[in-house]
Amino acid sequence: MAAPDSSSGAFALLNCVKCRLSGDLITQFNYIAAQNNLNSGMKNLLYCSLLILILPACNNSEKQLLKRAEIIHEKVLTVDTHCDTPMDMVRSDFDLGQHHSEGCVDFPRMAEGGLDAEFFAVFTSQGPRNDSAYKEVYSYALEVLETIHSNVEKNSDVAGIAITSDDAYKLKKAGRIAAFIGIENGYPVGKDISGIREFYDRGARYITLSHTRNNDICDSSTDPKGTEHNGLSSFGREVVKEMNRLGMMIDVSHISDKAFYDVIQLSSAPVIASHSSCRALCESPRNLNDDMLLALKENGGVIQICILSEYIKTPDPNPELDAKLRELRGKYGDYANLPDDKKKEMRSEYRVIQDKYEKLATVKDVVDHIDHVIQVIGVDYVGIGTDFDGGGGVEGCKTVADMKNITIELLRRGYKKADIAKIWGGNIMRVLNEVEQKKEIPA
Numbered sequence: 263m264a265a266p267d268s269s270s271g272a273f274a275l276l277n278c279v280k281c282r283l284s285g286d287l288i289t290q291f292n293y294i295a296a297q298n299n300l301n302s303g304m305k306n307l308l309y310c311s312l313l314i315l316i317l318p319a320c321n322n323s324e325k326q327l328l329k330r331a332e333i334i335h336e337k338v339l340t341v342d343t344h345c346d347t348p349m350d351m352v353r354s355d356f357d358l359g360q361h362h363s364e365g366c367v368d369f370p371r372m373a374e375g376g377l378d379a380e381f382f383a384v385f386t387s388q389g390p391r392n393d394s395a396y397k398e399v400y401s402y403a404l405e406v407l408e409t410i411h412s413n414v415e416k417n418s419d420v421a422g423i424a425i426t427s428d429d430a431y432k433l434k435k436a437g438r439i440a441a442f443i444g445i446e447n448g449y450p451v452g453k454d455i456s457g458i459r460e461f462y463d464r465g466a467r468y469i470t471l472s473h474t475r476n477n478d479i480c481d482s483s484t485d486p487k488g489t490e491h492n493g494l495s496s497f498g499r500e501v502v503k504e505m506n507r508l509g510m511m512i513d514v515s516h517i518s519d520k521a522f523y524d525v526i527q528l529s530s531a532p533v534i535a536s537h538s539s540c541r542a543l544c545e546s547p548r549n550l551n552d553d554m555l556l557a558l559k560e561n562g563g564v565i566q567i568c569i570l571s572e573y574i575k576t577p578d579p580n581p582e583l584d585a586k587l588r589e590l591r592g593k594y595g596d597y598a599n600l601p602d603d604k605k606k607e608m609r610s611e612y613r614v615i616q617d618k619y620e621k622l623a624t625v626k627d628v629v630d631h632i633d634h635v636i637q638v639i640g641v642d643y644v645g646i647g648t649d650f651d652g653g654g655g656v657e658g659c660k661t662v663a664d665m666k667n668i669t670i671e672l673l674r675r676g677y678k679k680a681d682i683a684k685i686w687g688g689n690i691m692r693v694l695n696e697v698e699q700k701k702e703i704p705a
């Protein structure tokens with residue numbers, strides 16, 4: 263059977279229409295064209311007629327997918343387990359209640375994207391490990407925690423703090439957004455175990471044990487110096503036990519593979535990877551390999567797929583982007599040493615460069631990772647942790663306003679509402695419940 267001439271304008275246009283219907287009809291029309299020995303002019307005419315016939319149907323099916331996604335977002339609890347927006351909140355008078363044109367997360371855009379619950383991260387980058395640094399980072403972490411509380415309080419008509427799954431479901435029912443709190447990097451705990459209780463009492467429900475560098479709790483997956491504790495340190499073992507005791511989720515994102523297995527072996531409760539993806543699809547030490555996925559299933563935990571582009575798809579070389587970023591670093595110098603106004607300037611120039619030159623992974627690539635987890639360990643152990651405002655965002659889902667695009671892709675692949683409900687929030691809420699039920703002391 264003659265293949266359609268792919269250089270023909272009409273066929274190229276037809277090819278853009280991604281729906282099964284078009285594929286079936288093209289096959290039929292090709293058959294007719296071949297049977298009747300049509301020349302390319304007549305074939306073009308035939309394809310144009312086909313286009314007129316199928317375009318409304320395709321638009322319709324796209325509209326139907328959006329409609330179905332909207333209904334699902336109304337009915338099921340949707341949770342993102344990681345955003346770094348609080349960094350902006352402490353640096354400026356950022357108000358979560360306002361619709362922003364910069365950044366990725368605020369309450370109005372969560373409502374637009376149908377996102378019911380967000381874990382706001384109290385992030386600290388790894389610094390020196392001495393008493394005065396610990397004192398400083400601990401009080402900074404408390405300041406960020408308070409900023410989250412006051413920002414939510416200020417917008418109590420549309421949002422509320424959540425510490426249990428029950429809180430999240432009740433807030434959704436009342437038409438309000440659930441704001442959870444997580445701690446990214448155990449650094450502010452320092453070497454004083456009592457810090458964990460302090461963070462718990464102030465509403466935090468997970469701690470990511472490390473960030474990109476080793477700390478006193480465990481090795482990081484990305485410290486250029488390599489291993490320091492061969493996994494969890496002895497203090498780290500105390501941290502895991504204390505978190506189990508309090509009923510706080512242990513977050514294994516960022517930690518080394520050995521530390522991951524140490525935690526899995528030691529923890530009496532399920533653990534989470536609040537923002538990590540699959541190493542089988544994208545080779546990065548930040549991602550979990552299939553053996554780790556199997557161990558996570560055994561533990562009853564959950565992996566929340568991180569939609570940061572370079573953890574989703576290994577980027578192709580991009581010398582143009584590299585050159586622009588080098589230029590930016592040359593202009594401003596070391597980001598950490600800049601005064602606040604210059605940091606802001608550098609961040610906004612960075613975003614302009616990113617938008618123009620970065621070739622991001624897509625929503626389809628993200629859903630490939632969800633598919634992969636499901637193929638390896640089933641649908642009960644996967645969710646979504648965007649890392650918005652910490653580098654997260656892919657083509658088709660750059661802010662919380664775009665969250666329904668992930669649901670649309672899940673629907674396109676045949677996922678049913680019950681599974682989508684697990685992916686979007688059911689699984690992480692199950693883990694939160696189990697961790698809470700297994701705690702050893704009353705809160």
Ligand SMILES: [Zn+2]
Binds near residue numbers: 446516537649652
């Ligand atoms: Zn992170």
